[in-house]
Amino acid sequence: MAQLKPILSHFDPIIPYGPAKFKPDKTTAYRFRFPPRITLWSFLFLFLLLLFFFCSPPSSTSAGKRRSLQNTVFSGRHRLSPNWETKARNSALPRSKSGFSVLVTGAAGFVGTHVAIALKQRGDGVVGFDNFNNYYEIGLKKARKSLLDRHCVFIIEGDINDAALLGRLFDIVHFTHVMHLAAQAGVRYAMHNPSSYIHSNVNGFVTLLEACKNANPQPSIVWASSSSVYGLNSKVPFSEKDRTDQPASLYAATKKAGEEIAHAYNHIHGLSITGLRFFTVYGPWGRPDMAYYFFTKDILRGKEIKIFEGANHATVARDFTYIDDVVKGCLAALDAAKKSTGSGGKKRGDAQFKIYNLGNTSPVPVAKLVSILEKLLKTKAKKKVLPMPTNGDVLFTHANISLAAKELGYKPSTDLVTGLQKFVEWYLGYYGSKKKSAW
Numbered sequence: 001m002a003q004l005k006p007i008l009s010h011f012d013p014i015i016p017y018g019p020a021k022f023k024p025d026k027t028t029a030y031r032f033r034f035p036p037r038i039t040l041w042s043f044l045f046l047f048l049l050l051l052f053f054f055c056s057p058p059s060s061t062s063a064g065k066r067r068s069l070q071n072t073v074f075s076g077r078h079r080l081s082p083n084w085e086t087k088a089r090n091s092a093l094p095r096s097k098s099g100f101s102v103l104v105t106g107a108a109g110f111v112g113t114h115v116a117i118a119l120k121q122r123g124d125g126v127v128g129f130d131n132f133n134n135y136y137e138i139g140l141k142k143a144r145k146s147l148l149d150r151h152c153v154f155i156i157e158g159d160i161n162d163a164a165l166l167g168r169l170f171d172i173v174h175f176t177h178v179m180h181l182a183a184q185a186g187v188r189y190a191m192h193n194p195s196s197y198i199h200s201n202v203n204g205f206v207t208l209l210e211a212c213k214n215a216n217p218q219p220s221i222v223w224a225s226s227s228s229v230y231g232l233n234s235k236v237p238f239s240e241k242d243r244t245d246q247p248a249s250l251y252a253a254t255k256k257a258g259e260e261i262a263h264a265y266n267h268i269h270g271l272s273i274t275g276l277r278f279f280t281v282y283g284p285w286g287r288p289d290m291a292y293y294f295f296t297k298d299i300l301r302g303k304e305i306k307i308f309e310g311a312n313h314a315t316v317a318r319d320f321t322y323i324d325d326v327v328k329g330c331l332a333a334l335d336a337a338k339k340s341t342g343s344g345g346k347k348r349g350d351a352q353f354k355i356y357n358l359g360n361t362s363p364v365p366v367a368k369l370v371s372i373l374e375k376l377l378k379t380k381a382k383k384k385v386l387p388m389p390t391n392g393d394v395l396f397t398h399a400n401i402s403l404a405a406k407e408l409g410y411k412p413s414t415d416l417v418t419g420l421q422k423f424v425e426w427y428l429g430y431y432g433s434k435k436k437s438a439w
């Protein structure tokens with residue numbers, strides 16, 4: 001019985017352990033009948049059964065515990081397809097012996113979809129992982145999933161906070177690499193839903209790193225940090241050596257926290273970790289919460305768009321980076337990632353720790369972005385110039401990419417006009433083919 005107390009207390013801390021001081025009121029007391037003997041025996045049997053269930057020792061290996069997930073159809077709030085394990089194993093198989101086996105988190109997201117397809121196309125095995133949350137239209141995420149299906153990339157619907165599911169996944173697939181792109185993105189949304197940033201970018205990241213740490217073999221990790229970590233840094237172009245201790249948004253703060261957490265896991269557990277600071281990535285299959293995307297939608301609808309400017313009419317500019325260039329940077333970072341050194345959750349030697357900027361090195365004012373869109377859409381925008389709200393935005397971003405160029409061979413080659421042209425073509429095709437007008 002001594003063992004039972006803490007277990008029961010876990011389930012219902014209100015249940016008292018000592019004899020209950022239960023005083024039946026008179027109305028119930030007079031109706032009370034002593035139960036028949038058969039009922040008493042049934043209760044006793046049930047009680048012993050429960051006692052056996054709760055007191056039986058837990059499986060000695062974490063793998064044993066996870067095995068119980070094998071036949072689970074639901075994990076958290078997510079629905080797993082009945083044969084998800086077989087599908088994941090198959091999808092993770094590289095075409096050649098030297099190919100990677102990569103887990104791509106956030107695979108139904110913008111960058112995740114592109115990276116997963118690029119990896120598959122070059123012969124690597126890929127398993128996608130995404131929680132399909134409703135931060136923006138789920139229909140777009142489902143459409144990206146269909147695209148992944150067509151490229152034979154299997155995607156698990158799960159949350160990176162689901163430690164049991166991740167543990168089970170790492171048991172059945174020995175991933176060589178993890179491309180971690182699942183995150184709560186968006187700079188301004190952090191004002192509305194701050195906890196979602198902590199949930200995904202801090203808790204979720206730690207849960208994933210724990211799973212990687214415990215995996216045998218440990219995978220090498222490449223993950224998406226953000227240009228926003230430079231915050232109020234005014235030294236341009238932004239170099240990886242510049243200060244990143246002045247975040248201007250909670251989003252930036254959680255990405256910066258991610259970089260520090262990654263360092264701790266690298267230092268303690270021997271995980272090989274590479275962080276990539278993305279600079280305003282745009283392109284086909286992009287994110288509807290980003291300015292270039294909703295500007296396109298609003299220009300076509302004839303709806304007013306707001307163009308922010310700094311104090312004294314200072315220009316607001318971004319180092320917009322085209323998706324194909326970022327994908328090349330991601331793949332190069334995976335290729336350059338050295339192996340993790342830990343095993344059995346313990347560090348066996350120093351492991352690689354890297355951070356790279358992946359930008360375009362040519363900032364463009366937001367007003368210029370709008371004029372390019374106007375030309376491509378052959379429609380005049382209804383513009384309203386407003387002071388930049390103090391909700392997390394920074395005035396400008398500009399990447400110094402010499403480190404990524406030197407160590408990854410990273411060389412962005414798409415200018416904003418070319419990239420936006422590809423985006424607009426995709427946008428018109430995607431929403432046009434849905435037969436219902438998006439504008």
Ligand SMILES: O=C(O)[C@H]1O[C@H](OP(=O)(O)OP(=O)(O)OC[C@H]2O[C@@H](n3ccc(=O)[nH]c3=O)[C@H](O)[C@@H]2O)[C@H](O)[C@@H](O)[C@@H]1O
Nearest residue numbers: 185186187226227228278279280290291306307308366393
């Ligand atoms: O590079 C990054 O690290 C970040 O890039 C983007 O953040 P942001 O550059 O702010 O991109 P948008 O939200 O698309 O904004 C682009 C520009 O348009 C401006 N803007 C935005 C909205 C608006 O109504 N008007 C307007 O002028 C913003 O001030 C900003 O200068 C992404 O949303 C982040 O998830 C990402 O991490």
